Amino acid sequence: MGAITKAFNLILSNNPTLNEIIFTTLKMALISSALSLLIGAPAGLILAYKDFKGKKAVLVILRTLMGLPPVVVGIVLYVLFSGTGIFGRLNLIFTVELMIIAQVVLIAPIVAGMTETAAKQPCMMMKETAKGLKMKGGKVFLLSLSESRYQLVAVYLFAFARAISEVGAVQIVGGNILHKTRVMTTTIALNYNTGQFTYAVALGIILLILTFAINLIAALIQFSASRAQRRRRGNENNG
Amino acid sequence: MKITAKVIYNGSTVLDVKDVCFELGKKYALIGPNGSGKSTFLKCIAGLIRFDGETEGFDGAVYMPQNSFAFSMSTLSNVALAGKNKASINKEKAKRLLKKLEIGHLAKKNAVSLSGGEKQRMALARVLLDNHLVILLDEPTASCDAKSSLICERVIDEYVNESKAALIFATHSIKQAKRLADEFLLFEEGKITLRGKTGELDSLKNGFVECMIK
Numbered sequence: 001m002g003a004i005t006k007a008f009n010l011i012l013s014n015n016p017t018l019n020e021i022i023f024t025t026l027k028m029a030l031i032s033s034a035l036s037l038l039i040g041a042p043a044g045l046i047l048a049y050k051d052f053k054g055k056k057a058v059l060v061i062l063r064t065l066m067g068l069p070p071v072v073v074g075i076v077l078y079v080l081f082s083g084t085g086i087f088g089r090l091n092l093i094f095t096v097e098l099m100i101i102a103q104v105v106l107i108a109p110i111v112a113g114m115t116e117t118a119a120k121q122p123c124m125m126m127k128e129t130a131k132g133l134k135m136k137g138g139k140v141f142l143l144s145l146s147e148s149r150y151q152l153v154a155v156y157l158f159a160f161a162r163a164i165s166e167v168g169a170v171q172i173v174g175g176n177i178l179h180k181t182r183v184m185t186t187t188i189a190l191n192y193n194t195g196q197f198t199y200a201v202a203l204g205i206i207l208l209i210l211t212f213a214i215n216l217i218a219a220l221i222q223f224s225a226s227r228a229q230r231r232r233r234g235n236e237n238n239g
Numbered sequence: 240m241k242i243t244a245k246v247i248y249n250g251s252t253v254l255d256v257k258d259v260c261f262e263l264g265k266k267y268a269l270i271g272p273n274g275s276g277k278s279t280f281l282k283c284i285a286g287l288i289r290f291d292g293e294t295e296g297f298d299g300a301v302y303m304p305q306n307s308f309a310f311s312m313s314t315l316s317n318v319a320l321a322g323k324n325k326a327s328i329n330k331e332k333a334k335r336l337l338k339k340l341e342i343g344h345l346a347k348k349n350a351v352s353l354s355g356g357e358k359q360r361m362a363l364a365r366v367l368l369d370n371h372l373v374i375l376l377d378e379p380t381a382s383c384d385a386k387s388s389l390i391c392e393r394v395i396d397e398y399v400n401e402s403k404a405a406l407i408f409a410t411h412s413i414k415q416a417k418r419l420a421d422e423f424l425l426f427e428e429g430k431i432t433l434r435g436k437t438g439e440l441d442s443l444k445n446g447f448v449e450c451m452i453k
Contacts, residue, residue, distance in 0.1 A: 125308050131287055132302030132375075133321045133365065143320070147311060 003201035007209075010202055017178070018206075025183040026210070028096055029164040032103035036159045040108040041152055044115025045144050048123040059116070065109035070102075074172030077102050081173065094175040099183075102169040107159050114158065118151035119144060150222065157218050161211055184210075240296035240373065240405060244283040246276075246429075247291075254279045254290070254429045263372065264403040266396075268416035268437060271426030272447055277409040278305065280426065281375045284407065300373035305381060307362030309350035314342065314361050317350040321365040329368065336364040339394050341387075355382035363391055367398050374399070376408035380415065392419050413440055413451040 010018055047059065079085050081093045092098040123144050130140045145152075167185035174181035176190060184207045191200035240261045246254040254276040261267060269277040282288045285302035310317050315333050322329030337343045340360045345353065350361055359382045366374065379395070380388040396419060399406045410416050416423050417437045425433035425445065433445060440448060 126310070128287060128302075128304045129308040129362075132285055132304055134299065134301060135321075139320070143310060 003198050004205060006198055007202035007205035011206060011209075020179065021182050021184060021187055022206070022210070024096060024181070025164060025185075025207075028099055028103065028170070028183060029160055032100045032107060033156060033159040033163045035100065035104050036107035036111045036163070037152070037156050039104065040111025040113075040159075041115045041145075041155065042141070043108075044112040045119050045123070045141065045148065047112065047116040048119040049127065049140065049144055062109055062113050062116070066113045068106055068109065070106055070166055070168030071172065073102055073105050074169035077105070077169070077173050093173065094177055094181055096174070096181055099170045099174040099181060102173045103163050103166060106166065106169060107162050110162065111155055111159050114155045115148070115152065118155060119148040122147040153218055153222060157215055160214055164207065164211055164214075240294075242280075242284055242294045242297070243292040244280070244294075245291040246279050246283065246288065252429050254283065256280065256429075256431050257292075259424070259431060261373075261405050261407060263405050264399070265422065266399055266406040266420040267408070268420035268423045269407065269409040269426060270411075270413065270416055270423055270448070270451070275426035276429040277426050278377050279429075281377050281407065281409060284373070285375050297373055299371055300375055301366050301371045302375040303362050303366040303377060303379060305377040307358065307365070309353060309358050309361065311349065311351050313347050314350045314353065314357075315346040317361055318364045318368060321368045323369055332368055333364065336367060336394070337361070339397075340364055341390055356384060356387050359383055360387060360391060363394070367394065370402050370404070372404050374404050374406045374408075376406070378409050378411065381411070388415065395419065411451075413448065416440065 047055065047062070077098065078093070081087045081090065081098055083093070092101070126140075126143065126147060130143065135143075165185060167189055170181075170183060171186050171189060174183070174186065176182050176186040184203055188200045188203045188207070191197075191203065240263075242259050243257045244254055245252065245256075253274075256276075269280060271277055279288065281302060283290045283292075284294060284297050285300055286294075286297075287302065310320070312320075315330060315337065318333035318337060319326065319329040322332060324332075334343065334346060337346055340363065342357055342360050342364075345357060345361075350358065353361060359380065363376075363379055366376070374395075376395070380391045383391060392415065395406065395408075398404070406420075408419070410419075417440055420437045423433075423435060423437050423440060424431050425448065427447070433443070435443075441452065443449070
């Protein structure tokens with residue numbers, strides 16, 4: 001109960017540090033989930049539609065990548081981007097940019113795998129028709145994208161939820177630096193480590209509220225889209 | 240146009256035909272019981288399945304499957320998307336075809352909500368939108384009622400007569416084969432056991448054909 005009160009007090013206090021942490025968290029989660037969708041969704045759609053030699057092996061690798069441990073990704077990226085690493089010159093270590101890269105490495109395979117699963121059935125159903133009409137690859141790709149649009153919204157929401165709640169990799173590559181790379185999850189972990197449980201839970205509640213808000217917006221968009229479609233159909237039937 | 244094809248599925252031969260020839264401007268009906276290889280034959284010509292053998296002259300053949308997919312968009316857009324011209328030209332042609340098939344009033348309706356017969360007429364419009372040398376139809380009127388079937392047949396007939404394309408279609412209706420086709424090919428257990436003019440179907444001594452006529 002104390003945590004809930006503290007959470008609302010924190011929100012209402014308009015604390016600049018907390019606002020900064022929320023802003024960094026949202027920036028990281030929105031960019032990384034969008035990039036993961038841009039990379040993962042086309043890959044998933046291609047896997048759902050195309051038959052090629054070695055497809056099963058690619059799917060096994062993809063399913064394995066879906067289970068990548070965040071800490072391992074964090075350590076590998078840390079080694080690659082630290083001062084002595086091969087990408088050290090880029091000076092990305094302990095930056096939000098590298099945190100985004102880490103999240104994309106983690107989430108893009110999940111998005112690809114989920115898209116492949118979600119789009120497999122519509123793609124299989126449209127395949128014979130599209131091939132029979134001798135449609136070109138680009139057109140088929142756009143049509144599969146359009147046919148899977150509602151599933152893709154769900155996939156994006158999952159990617160966003162995963163991005164906003166991830167802690168292992170971002171802690172390692174971001175370093176949890178105040179005013180620079182500190183995000184909600186790393187702040188919660190820090191407060192837990194220093195024994196400030198109520199504060200940690202309060203931040204957790206704020207994180208939950210943020211995720212709920214994003215899901216609510218997405219649900220409203222989907223709802224208004226389907227209502228507009230129903231209205232359109234109603235008009236057609238009356239007309 | 241010629242095709243030789245052998246398809247083996249799970250160890251059993253589902254299609255085995257050799258040097259089957261077709262001519263432009265003619266209409267061919269593929270008849271035969273379920274699982275006799277008609278659809279597989281059409282898919283081989285359309286290049287949709289792998290087979291042992293070769294085809295000659297079927298480039299650009301378009302194929303309408305038995306259960307065509309309706310994209311989640313208007314009926315008009317579903318038809319127009321098959322066109323190779325400018326979007327406005329495709330839409331104009333699509334409108335005309337939908338009217339001919341007597342589903343012009345459904346142009347704005349989402350194709351997903353069409354009935355089986357309406358969906359099949361939309362799919363037919365889609366395959367007949369542009370000029371093609373070979374048209375392959377797998378039971379094009381299976382979900383249509385008698386009146387709609389006749390409408391479809393009239394439109395197909397007009398298309399073939401104008402474009403001088405070759406039409407190859409599978410059907411379970413001997414009456415339709417007689418109305419629409421010049422020649423028939425009887426499929427039994429993956430092989431073509433008989434071929435002839437559709438006018439000869441009535442006098443044919445074949446168990447399947449006699450059963451279908453009755």
